Amino acid sequence: MNAKFVDTFELVNEGFQKVFESLFPGGQAELILSEPDDIANSGVDIIAQPGGKKLQRLSLLSGGEKSLVALAFSFAIYQIKPSPFYILDEVEAALDDINLQRFISLVHKIRRDSQILIVTHQRRTMEVADSLYGVSMQADGVSRLISQKFSEVTVGTA
Amino acid sequence: MNAKFVDTFELVNEGFQKVFESLFPGGQAELILSEPDDIANSGVDIIAQPGGKKLQRLSLLSGGEKSLVALAFSFAIYQIKPSPFYILDEVEAALDDINLQRFISLVHKIRRDSQILIVTHQRRTMEVADSLYGVSMQADGVSRLISQKFSEVTVGTA
Amino acid sequence: MQLKSLTLRGFKSFAERTILRFEPGVTAIVGPNGSGKSNISDAVMWVLGEQSARTLRSGSMEDVIFAGSAARPALGMAEVSLTLSNTDGTLPIEFSEVTITRRLYRSGESDYYINNSPCRLLDIQELLSDSGLGKGLYSIIGQGRLEEILSSKPEERRILLEEAA
Amino acid sequence: MQLKSLTLRGFKSFAERTILRFEPGVTAIVGPNGSGKSNISDAVMWVLGEQSARTLRSGSMEDVIFAGSAARPALGMAEVSLTLSNTDGTLPIEFSEVTITRRLYRSGESDYYINNSPCRLLDIQELLSDSGLGKGLYSIIGQGRLEEILSSKPEERRILLEEAA
Ligand SMILES: Nc1ncnc2c1ncn2[C@@H]1O[C@H](COP(=O)(O)OP(=O)(O)OP(=O)(O)O)[C@@H](O)[C@H]1O
Ligand SMILES: Nc1ncnc2c1ncn2[C@@H]1O[C@H](COP(=O)(O)OP(=O)(O)OP(=O)(O)O)[C@@H](O)[C@H]1O
Ligand SMILES: [Mg+2]
Numbered sequence: 001m002n003a004k005f006v007d008t009f010e011l012v013n014e015g016f017q018k019v020f021e022s023l024f025p026g027g028q029a030e031l032i033l034s035e036p037d038d039i040a041n042s043g044v045d046i047i048a049q050p051g052g053k054k055l056q057r058l059s060l061l062s063g064g065e066k067s068l069v070a071l072a073f074s075f076a077i078y079q080i081k082p083s084p085f086y087i088l089d090e091v092e093a094a095l096d097d098i099n100l101q102r103f104i105s106l107v108h109k110i111r112r113d114s115q116i117l118i119v120t121h122q123r124r125t126m127e128v129a130d131s132l133y134g135v136s137m138q139a140d141g142v143s144r145l146i147s148q149k150f151s152e153v154t155v156g157t158a
Numbered sequence: 159m160n161a162k163f164v165d166t167f168e169l170v171n172e173g174f175q176k177v178f179e180s181l182f183p184g185g186q187a188e189l190i191l192s193e194p195d196d197i198a199n200s201g202v203d204i205i206a207q208p209g210g211k212k213l214q215r216l217s218l219l220s221g222g223e224k225s226l227v228a229l230a231f232s233f234a235i236y237q238i239k240p241s242p243f244y245i246l247d248e249v250e251a252a253l254d255d256i257n258l259q260r261f262i263s264l265v266h267k268i269r270r271d272s273q274i275l276i277v278t279h280q281r282r283t284m285e286v287a288d289s290l291y292g293v294s295m296q297a298d299g300v301s302r303l304i305s306q307k308f309s310e311v312t313v314g315t316a
Numbered sequence: 317m318q319l320k321s322l323t324l325r326g327f328k329s330f331a332e333r334t335i336l337r338f339e340p341g342v343t344a345i346v347g348p349n350g351s352g353k354s355n356i357s358d359a360v361m362w363v364l365g366e367q368s369a370r371t372l373r374s375g376s377m378e379d380v381i382f383a384g385s386a387a388r389p390a391l392g393m394a395e396v397s398l399t400l401s402n403t404d405g406t407l408p409i410e411f412s413e414v415t416i417t418r419r420l421y422r423s424g425e426s427d428y429y430i431n432n433s434p435c436r437l438l439d440i441q442e443l444l445s446d447s448g449l450g451k452g453l454y455s456i457i458g459q460g461r462l463e464e465i466l467s468s469k470p471e472e473r474r475i476l477l478e479e480a481a
Numbered sequence: 482m483q484l485k486s487l488t489l490r491g492f493k494s495f496a497e498r499t500i501l502r503f504e505p506g507v508t509a510i511v512g513p514n515g516s517g518k519s520n521i522s523d524a525v526m527w528v529l530g531e532q533s534a535r536t537l538r539s540g541s542m543e544d545v546i547f548a549g550s551a552a553r554p555a556l557g558m559a560e561v562s563l564t565l566s567n568t569d570g571t572l573p574i575e576f577s578e579v580t581i582t583r584r585l586y587r588s589g590e591s592d593y594y595i596n597n598s599p600c601r602l603l604d605i606q607e608l609l610s611d612s613g614l615g616k617g618l619y620s621i622i623g624q625g626r627l628e629e630i631l632s633s634k635p636e637e638r639r640i641l642l643e644e645a646a
């Protein structure tokens with residue numbers, strides 16, 4: 001139904017703009033309908049302008065900037081329709097230290113109402129966790145797990 | 159000419175196996191002709207088996223393993239036909255600490271005869287550099303450079 | 317609804333029966349390259365009904381069964397079970413705890429269970445359809461797949477929004 | 482043959498004339514997300530003759546000209562110069578130092594220079610054809626592009642090998 005889609009679109013758009021601004025101080029972004037005259041079939045496009053820069057096509061953004069825009073879009077949807085849990089597999093790989101901190105703040109926003117599994121190689125992301133699972137594979141080609149609550153473990157090598 | 163391609167193929171194959179074994183202790187890999195009965199038109203396929211594991215299709219490899227296989231292939235070509243310089247843009251992003259060290263050893267192999275520009279966020283990769291260029295962008299949306307020889311700079315924040 | 321546990325047996329590199337128990341909040345999964353972290357994420361997608369082998373980095377569904385290693389022979393079956401607490405009644409079923417199980421044999425035969433009662437894949441999909449865990453699984457971002465949101469077609473992004481409606 | 486320096490002027494985010502001087506060995510390029518590191522790599526590909534806008538993350542070649550920012554107007558031209566030492570005679574030209582320059586105007590007009598003499602793109606391509614810096618530029622691995630070697634077609638990998646022959 002068109003009305004429902006438009007409502008969802010406006011809610012997600014609003015959330016997307018807020019999350020984007022938290023990730024890109026001074027920046028602005030929005031979602032637009034790819035075909036505003038044909039709402040029944042229109043797709044959704046993303047417009048994003050980091051702070052101080054000129055609005056250009058998404059492809060010109062840097063690796064880290066693209067990650068942040070994609071995270072803003074995903075998290076905007078998560079806020080509209082929370083899932084009981086999320087699995088994020090190395091989504092912060094392209095981020096510098098400052099943006100990693102901003103990503104971690106995003107994680108804090110959704111952790112109250114949902115469980116989050118984060119696969120990561122980054123120490124600072126591990127520090128946010130309530131519990132840790134270590135995965136290892138020995139010469140027999142079989143994966144095994146070690147579970148550790150964060151209070152019991154020192155984060156040594158990844 | 160077929161003969162030339164076959165010679166190159168065998169040289170690169172040999173190099174690929176050597177580099178692969180340095181990145182995957184106990185592992186084995188090779189290049190094969192996708193169409194051995196039609197050498198004039200045959201493509202090149204990659205077979206890779208990390209140590210202790212069973213030989214399976216490349217797509218099942220992990221993110222870090224795929225990076226290493228691709229690096230082994232690239233570096234095998236570099237050894238056969240060195241370039242005056244290389245530019246590697248965040249190629250080590252998916253590697254854990256141990257594999258990062260192996261990647262750094264690869265860099266040491268080609269640095270004697272070539273210049274290498276490495277774009278990186280990783281401290282350990284920076285420590286391998288003879289010189290450092292810092293890139294920054296202020297509120298005016300313009301990129302600027304700061305050059306530093308490694309001896310003059312402490313690697314603080316990325 | 318909360319995740320309680322995930323059990324893998326013969327799924328990809330998890331040849332031996334392995335149980336992850338889940339706490340509230342954030343769980344970090346760490347380990348060396350190739351150790352099996354992303355395979356855990358694949359297991360969750362698979363038990364929730366993922367039908368595309370490609371999304372699981374596989375060429376065919378049979379690839380998810382432990383293929384053996386230098387030291388061990390291949391197994392004939394992969395099985396994953398996911399246990400959820402349902403005390404808030406999110407899932408339309410009369411149990412406070414729900415376990416979904418999926419099994420695949422090398423013959424290509426599949427078995428599905430809800431709380432150890434055999435069922436069809438369709439029953440699992442219907443059970444999950446309103447929970448946010450159903451089709452599309454937008455809540456799982458696989459390794460290297462984050463940027464797809466930007467390079468995908470506008471129509472595909474619309475579908476993501478509609479599933480969140 | 483060695484890289485001596487790279488000069489950017491109006492290329493992507495490098496609105497102001499910027500010179501990188503190269504030392505032997507390893508040079509690390511570091512900085513925050515979006516600061517311009519990968520744009521430097523794009524500049525090298527471009528001055529060496531890259532003709533695919535897509536490889537430069539652009540929609541059209543015009544995208545490589547500084548587009549302005551919140552604080553500054555767009556520029557009308559992008560220019561990149563690469564200076565190489567040729568004391569070992571790798572390049573078939575009678576200079577011990579060779580500077581390749583490429584310029585693009587918003588009109589779409591392009592200028593090319595070898596040591597400040599106007600030339601065609603073809604002359605630059607021929608000059609570089611045996612140096613390992615020519616077509617294919619297998620020596621530049623762009624951000625996020627490493628895995629393409631694995632997912633590319635077997636025929637494409639053959640071409641990489643043939644260029645290394
Ligand atoms: N059916 C299977 N049988 C046995 N091993 C398998 C099977 N499928 C995948 N594997 C192995 O699992 C490994 C990949 O695991 P996974 O992708 O989970 O690694 P990872 O911990 O996420 O690593 P990274 O940090 O590099 O992303 C591969 O080495 C692959 O050989
Ligand atoms: N023609 C142009 N005019 C002005 N700015 C541009 C132009 N083309 C690209 N940019 C800007 O350059 C920035 C991207 O720079 P680049 O890709 O080099 O970043 P980076 O330092 O590699 O970052 P990361 O660490 O995230 O990969 C983008 O923010 C983009 O807006
Ligand atoms: Mg992984």
Ligand SMILES: [Mg+2]
Nearest residue numbers: 062063519624
């Ligand atoms: Mg970059």
